[in-house]
Amino acid sequence: MLREGDGLLIIGAGDVHQIALRAKREMVEGISNIECRISNIEVKYNEDLAKKTTFGVGGKADIWVEVETEAGLVDLIKWANSQTLPFHVFGGGSNVLISDLGVRGVVARLTGEVFKRINHQPSTINHATVITVASGVTVAKLLRWMEEHELTGLEFLEGVPGVIGGLVRMNAGAAGAEISERVSWIRCLNSVGEECIVEGKELEWEYRCCRTIRDMILLEVGFHLDEGSSEVIGQLRKERSDQRAWMRGLRSAGSVFRNPAGVSADKRTAGELIDEAGLKGRMIGGARVYEGHGNFIVTEKGASASDVKALIEIVKAEVLDQYGIELEEEIVIEA
Numbered sequence: 001m002l003r004e005g006d007g008l009l010i011i012g013a014g015d016v017h018q019i020a021l022r023a024k025r026e027m028v029e030g031i032s033n034i035e036c037r038i039s040n041i042e043v044k045y046n047e048d049l050a051k052k053t054t055f056g057v058g059g060k061a062d063i064w065v066e067v068e069t070e071a072g073l074v075d076l077i078k079w080a081n082s083q084t085l086p087f088h089v090f091g092g093g094s095n096v097l098i099s100d101l102g103v104r105g106v107v108a109r110l111t112g113e114v115f116k117r118i119n120h121q122p123s124t125i126n127h128a129t130v131i132t133v134a135s136g137v138t139v140a141k142l143l144r145w146m147e148e149h150e151l152t153g154l155e156f157l158e159g160v161p162g163v164i165g166g167l168v169r170m171n172a173g174a175a176g177a178e179i180s181e182r183v184s185w186i187r188c189l190n191s192v193g194e195e196c197i198v199e200g201k202e203l204e205w206e207y208r209c210c211r212t213i214r215d216m217i218l219l220e221v222g223f224h225l226d227e228g229s230s231e232v233i234g235q236l237r238k239e240r241s242d243q244r245a246w247m248r249g250l251r252s253a254g255s256v257f258r259n260p261a262g263v264s265a266d267k268r269t270a271g272e273l274i275d276e277a278g279l280k281g282r283m284i285g286g287a288r289v290y291e292g293h294g295n296f297i298v299t300e301k302g303a304s305a306s307d308v309k310a311l312i313e314i315v316k317a318e319v320l321d322q323y324g325i326e327l328e329e330e331i332v333i334e335a
Contacts, residue, residue, distance in 0.1 A: 004084065008020075008023055010023075024101065041065055041067065041068075041072055041075075041076065042065070042066065043063060043064070043065055044063070044064040044065070045062065045063060045064075046060050046061075046062070047060055047061045047063075047064030047107070048060050049061055049064075049090075049093075049098045049102065049103065049107070050098065052090065052093045052109075053093035053094070053096060053097075053098060053253070054092075054093060054094045054161060054251065054252060054253055054254075055096075055097060055098075055251060055252065055253050055299050055303075055305070055308060056251045056299055056301075056303070057097070057098070057100075057299055057303050057304055057305045057307070057308060058097065058098025058099060058100060058102070058305045058334075059098060059099055059100045059101050059102030059103070059305070060102040060103075061090075061102060061103045061106075061107035062085075062102065062103070062104055062105055062106070062107075063085070063105065063106045063107065064107050064108075064109075065106060065107070065108045065109075066108075066109050066111040067108050067109065067110050067111065067112060067115075068111060068112030068113075068114075069112050069114055070114060070219060072112075073108070073110065073189065073193075073217070074189065074193040075193075076106065076108060077189065077191075077192070077193040077217075078192070078193050080105065080106045081191075081192060081193075085104075085105040085106050086103075086104050086105030086106065087105060087106050087108070087191075088103060088105065088106065088107045088108070088334070089107075089108050089109070089110065089165070089217050090107050090108065090109045091109075091135075091136075091162060091163045091165055091166035092138065092161055092162035092163045092166060093162075094160075094161035094162040094166070094253060094254065095162060095166060095170060095253055095254060095330075095331050095332060096253065096331060096332045096333075096334060097253065097305055097308055097309065097331055097332070097333045097334065098305055098334050099305050099309075099333070099334060100304050100305045100306050103334050110135060110136045110165070111136070112136075114134065115134045115135055115136030115137075115219075116134055116136045116137050116141075117132075117133075117134045117137070118131060118132070118133050118134070118137060118141075118142065118145050119131065119132045120132075120149075121222065128153075128224040128225060128226055129151055129224070129225050129226075129227065130184055130222050130223065130224050130225075131151065131222070131223050131225060132220050132221070132222055133164050133220065133221050133222075133223060134164070134219065134220050135163065135164055135165030135168075135218040135219055135220065135221065136163050136164075136165065137163060137164045138162070138163055138164075139157050139158075139160050139161070139162060139163070139164070139167065142154065142157075142164060143155065143157065143158060143237060146225065146233065147230055147233045147234055147237065148230070150227060150228055150229060150230050150233065151225040151226070151227060151228065151233075152225060152226050152227070152228035152232070152233050152236070153182050153223070153224075153225040153226050154179070154182060154223070154225070155233065155236040155237050155240055156173070156174045156175045156176075156177040156240065157172065157174065157179070158236075158237045158240035158241050158244070159240060159241050159243075159244035159247065160172060160174065160254070161254070164218075164221060165218040165221075167179055168183065168186065168210065168213075168218060168221050169210060169213060169214075169218065170208050170209060170210075170330075170332075171205055171206065171207070171208055171209055171210055172208075173208070175240070178205075180203070180205040180210070182223045182224060182225065183200055183203065183221060183222070183223060184199075184200045184222035184223065184224045185197055185198065185199050185200055185221075185222040186198045186203065186213060186218060186220070186221050186222070187218075187219045187220040187221075188213060188216040188217055188218050188219055189216060189217045189219060190215070190216055190217075191215055191216075195219075196216075198212055198213065200222075207258065207259075208258055208330055246292055246293075247296075250290070250296065250298050251298055251299045251300070251303075252290065252296050252297060252298045252299070253297075253331045254296070254330075254331070255270070255271075255295045255296070255330050255331075256270075256295055256296065256297050256312060256315075256329060256330060256331055257270040257274075257295055257315075257316075257327040257328065257329060257330055258270065258327070258328045258329070258330045260273070260325050260327065269295070270294070270295045270327055271293055271294040271295035271296075272294065273294070273319050273323060273325060273327070274289065274294030274295060274315055274319060275294040276322075276323075277315075277318050277319055277322050277323070279294065279314075279315055279318055279319075280294055282311065282314065282315070283311075284307045284308075284310045284311040284314065285303055285304060285306075285307030285310075286299055286300040286301070286302050286303025286304065286307050287299050287300075287303050287307035287308040287310075287311045288300070288311075289311065289315065297311055297312070309333070312329065315327065
């Protein structure tokens, strides 16, 4: 009797969860009977997402698609709309917590070479060089390319995992700088697959967010950069890399919480508040507040997304109780 948009909640003791598992299985089998009639696109059903994230936890995607071309992406969006299926773009998996129940609808990753290109533009803005970067380019690849071409301005991102589309969407920042300071324009698709270009002056940036493109799919970003020497740029990258060396190898999603508003006034970041609250080392199942940085949660083998989510809620409750400050998540939680 469930209809589109309804939720099914099952509560009880013992093995009542088996009912939920059976219901989910029947729903997924129903999804797998939907035929995707798009040429040159391979569709996978019930695809595991945990191994695609830096947390290493989470459920499955009802429908998983790796997209090679922009035309294929547009066709996929239109097909998902025709089937009234939710549509998600999955980036580097470095700033997301996937629910143990998985993600409903279509999850697409932009894997084609067209989504990994970097090009110079013929024009400049205020004597700065403008380059075009596709949304699927990794931070590491972009910074290497910039050093080779003697362009500077984004070295503060050194060591940050993920792809450019995700970092622009969340207005990633570090060391007092934000990526929005270097964005000249964004080319994207809206929810029905129509292309549009949003100029820098039209973009509404916020802390760890760009409101203008919240419901859009990024294709390319124009960055205005300064000229510099490869030697100096390489040194800046090394210094930043050394500062982030402690993060390597951690199963985490980086900073879990945004810094509270007014942090510049009281000098306490989210990590410092968590540290002062005595929460470093706190564990729930296979998830733990990292001893080396209070704003990091790390996972062990066998951890679940529910462990991470429960720990997030405990941290928020403790900080609110002790300091009256309500922390907000910086990571994206796909429930």
